[in-house]
Amino acid sequence: MGLLFTTDDFPAGAEAKIGRIAVIGSGAWGTALAVVALSAGRSVRLWGRDQALVDDINTVHVNTRYMPDVPLPEGLIATTDIEEACVDADAVLIVTPSNTLREICAQIRPFLGANVPVALCCKGIERGTGLPLSQLCEEELPGHPIGALSGPTFARETALGHLTAATIAFPFSYQDRLHPEQSAAARLALAMGSEAFRPYISDDLIGVEIGGAVKNVIAIACGMMTGAGFAENTRAALITRGMDEMKRLAEELGGRRETITGLSGAGDLTLTCSSQTSRNMSLGVQLGQGIARADCFEGRNVVVEGEINAISVVELAAIVHVQMPICEAVHAILHQGAPIGATFAALWSLPIQAEPKSLGKISINHPAKQSAVNDLAQRMS
Structure with a gap:
């Protein structure tokens, strides 16, 4: 009650x-x-x-x-x-x-x-x-x-x-x-x-905190794809699947999934992923346009929380054995020198999985994996 x-x-x-x-x-x-x-x-x-x-x-x-x-x-x-x-x-x-x-x-x-x-x-x-x-x-x-x-x-x-x-x-x-x-x-x-x-x-303090940390990373991903020329379908998919990553991590740490559907989760995620007023989204857009990190924000030293969060979120997810493929992709691009095109191509061609938890763990090879990888990598090169 x-x-x-x-x-x-x-x-x-x-x-x-x-x-x-x-x-x-x-x-x-x-x-x-x-x-x-x-x-x-x-x-x-x-x-x-x-x-x-x-x-x-x-x-x-x-x-x-x-x-x-x-x-x-x-x-x-x-x-x-x-x-x-x-x-x-x-x-x-x-x-x-x-x-x-x-x-x-x-x-x-x-x-x-x-x-x-x-x-x-x-x-x-x-x-x-x-x-x-x-x-x-x-x-x-x-x-x-x-x-x-x-x-x-x-x-x-x-x-x-x-x-x-x-x-x-x-x-x-x-x-x-x-x-x-x-x-x-x-x-x-x-x-x-x-x-x-x-x-x-x-x-639910932990749920609120996880929502705030992860949304910054997802916003960078949305920015990257927007900067590379992709449109609203792509951003909506990243927001939705990003929210699922937030839910999984929050729940594993004792937070509640319902918190992630609230203001500090879905609300903050949607806002941050929808406007370049967000420094996270803005950084992603610039990187997606092919601008080198050192030249982003016209070369000014701008602190972008998602850039820092990408490291700590992925480290924490590994410790508690939670899969966060979007956050991992952003981390690889920002901190391991991975190319944006190939990294998002690999993300988009992952095995087909179930969306509701009630279906359990389903993993079916993507029917157009190689062509998806080749096409997306080329479009984002």
């Missing part, structure tokens, strides 16, 4: 339990979430490394590097002092690249109050350990509730106040189930919710 509660069940002032939020990371998504929290009536401190960027946010009220055309509210305060950002915060949102997360956790640890919830707004799996980012944070920030905020969200649209929905996931204890309004997920949802930003609550 599911949880049932309404706002009438919440004790008076429950939403004020999270009054101040620290947002760690002044990129586009961190800035957008700071705007969301401020719009919801919270006090916000936005931390960033770059003093010039922080000064711009505070004085001209624009994130000049990441969202130069989006005016920011004057009440948004940015700082390069991580202690100033974190002290007295009732909740922390971490919005830095996943490969810097251990470092960031170590920096904020001395300044967090007892039991302050920490929500991860970056996506990935730690390379080498195979740890979901929440478990990495549990190691670095013992005693703090660790969760995630994820969903189909482009930063610029969110910052501009376009209607946006996302999932906030934290593990639920027995007490949380008895009093769900007191859970970290519900309290943060109340603190972030506004007329434009609609949060949903989940207790």
